Amino acid sequence: xxPKYSFFKNANYALQGLKQAVKNEMSFKIELVCVCVxxxxxxxxxxxxxxxxxxxxxxxxxxxxxxxxTAIENVVDLITSDYQILAKIAKDIASAIVFLSxxxxxxxxxxxxxxxxxxxx
Numbered sequence: 001x002x003p004k005y006s007f008f009k010n011a012n013y014a015l016q017g018l019k020q021a022v023k024n025e026m027s028f029k030i031e032l033v034c035v036c037v038x039x040x041x042x043x044x045x046x047x048x049x050x051x052x053x054x055x056x057x058x059x060x061x062x063x064x065x066x067x068x069x070t071a072i073e074n075v076v077d078l079i080t081s082d083y084q085i086l087a088k089i090a091k092d093i094a095s096a097i098v099f100l101s102x103x104x105x106x107x108x109x110x111x112x113x114x115x116x117x118x119x120x121x
Contacts, residue, residue, distance in 0.1 A: 017067070065098045
């Protein structure tokens with residue numbers, strides 16, 4: 001029999017996952033601080049709400065990517081503690097997800113800021 005669905009129980013699991021990431025992952029902590037600071041700055045920028053939304057979404061994408069990276073690394077570590085080329089490839093690809101999301105955020109922020117404030121450049 002399938003267990004009864006509970007939104008609050010599932011939300012609690014998600015919050016436990018976030019708590020573990022904040023507690024144990026230095027990269028996530030650094031990225032979370034950067035996202036918080038940039039989100040506050042975003043509030044005061046005189047740009048359209050759509051541009052703010054896009055800029056915020058790419059910031060959240062960084063955190064999502066880091067959580068995926070951490071999950072993949074933990075599963076790989078659970079499966080094998082020995083050096084395995086496939087384990088290395090999986091971890092490298094997971095790191096590439098974070099790398100690409102950070103670069104996407106930088107590009108999006110630069111393009112939007114340059115477009116809106118080009119008279120100052």
